Amino acid sequence: MSVITMEATDGGLRELKKARTREALVDAALRLFAEQGFGATTTEEIAAAADVSQRTLFRYFPTKEDIILDVQDETEETFRLKLADRPTAEHPVDSLLAALTATWSELDPQSLNAHLRIMRLADESPKLLAAHLQRSAVNLNLLASLIAHRTGTDTADDPRPELVAAAFGSAVHVGIIRCCRSGDGGVDALIASVNHCLVQLIPALTEPWDTVRPAEACASPRPLGPAPPADGPGTPA
């Protein structure tokens, strides 16, 4: 096999070992954080629970927060790939909505559940929330660049790619937080909450305050409803 084939998910016994250690650390962290809270769990405990030294832990992850937040970057990268699949002629807002739908169905429920657990932790630990938001900011920049590139927009004098990315990200974030705070919800509730927030975003900004409640019927130019998938007819959320 070539050097290239053993890069990422592929074989290579050394890489396999690495991936296992990494996963063990993530699992241990997630479990310990849930049991004791984020702040009350030390990196030493996590390392011990994963049967590695503390130093080893820090070679895999630069900070304690990163142990569980890497899954966020992976999800957002998946999202960017889905976005790149959309036709460039499509309005960026529609592309974002379609890409999100595609991302939901691509992710394994295990991952989504991890997100949910992480967000609940972040809602109680300012440090963790801060780290999460900082990563979101980085990913938002990547997203804005991608939108600018797809639309041929010069970001130097046109803030729209950043604005669209930021507003979209905000709405998604609000949806996630609301789901977490409502307590019980599982993955389905999460998706429903986020979709609801995305649908309400533009009406909230553009329509008189009292009449929007019916949720579906809205007279704004682009209703922000679920967009059709790139390839075929899909189940609208």
Next chain:
Amino acid sequence: MSVITMEATDGGLRELKKARTREALVDAALRLFAEQGFGATTTEEIAAAADVSQRTLFRYFPTKEDIILDVQDETEETFRLKLADRPTAEHPVDSLLAALTATWSELDPQSLNAHLRIMRLADESPKLLAAHLQRSAVNLNLLASLIAHRTGTDTADDPRPELVAAAFGSAVHVGIIRCCRSGDGGVDALIASVNHCLVQLIPALTEPWDTVRPAEACASPRPLGPAPPADGPGTPA
């Protein structure tokens, strides 16, 4: 004098001393961060530069980040007070825009300049950016609660207050970041950048991508232009 009179800005020699120490710490931190960067500056250095012990520093500020980010909270509280001054019948988006304008003119330019310096630091220090974003999240929650209260909205089943607050905050943040990254600008450039982003937000979400450039002329239901002050004659939305 009563206990109450010596509370905040009022006299009381003890409080005066406290305020001076506090200011000395903020000034020292801002200067040292600018000289050496946020991460390269230790809390010991800051304390020494302000002629206090490290322990004293931590009595004033719980974390290193808080030394310079307190000004953010003060500004956002001013903003909330300005928002509370608006008529509740006004659409929240208009109230937010008007409150922002009022906040700009209330703040002394010294404060605004501090914000600019802080944001430039945050753009280079992930830790500081994270702390800033976390505070923004807290303030956004306060803002959303205020909007919900003013509009009589039940946040349990209606996400619009959070969505409006988040979208508005995002646009402001994008405006600030863009100003910081464009390098040269002073306070005037900051305000112009933020205003431009606020004007472009709704068109970016609702209008076809290519035709928005003229910046002022836009056909969306609520153009998001600068809103009239609370007392004078205003153009109804």
Next chain:
DNA sequence: GTCTATAATCGGATAGAC
């Protein structure tokens, strides 16, 4: 205010596994 303790994070020297 000083002194001390805990914990995150980094760097170096070293040794085992492929």
Next chain:
DNA sequence: GTCTATCCGATTATAGAC
């Protein structure tokens, strides 16, 4: 020989005792 992990020790943020 390269990669990986471990032990040891340094630095710094932050909390507490006095």
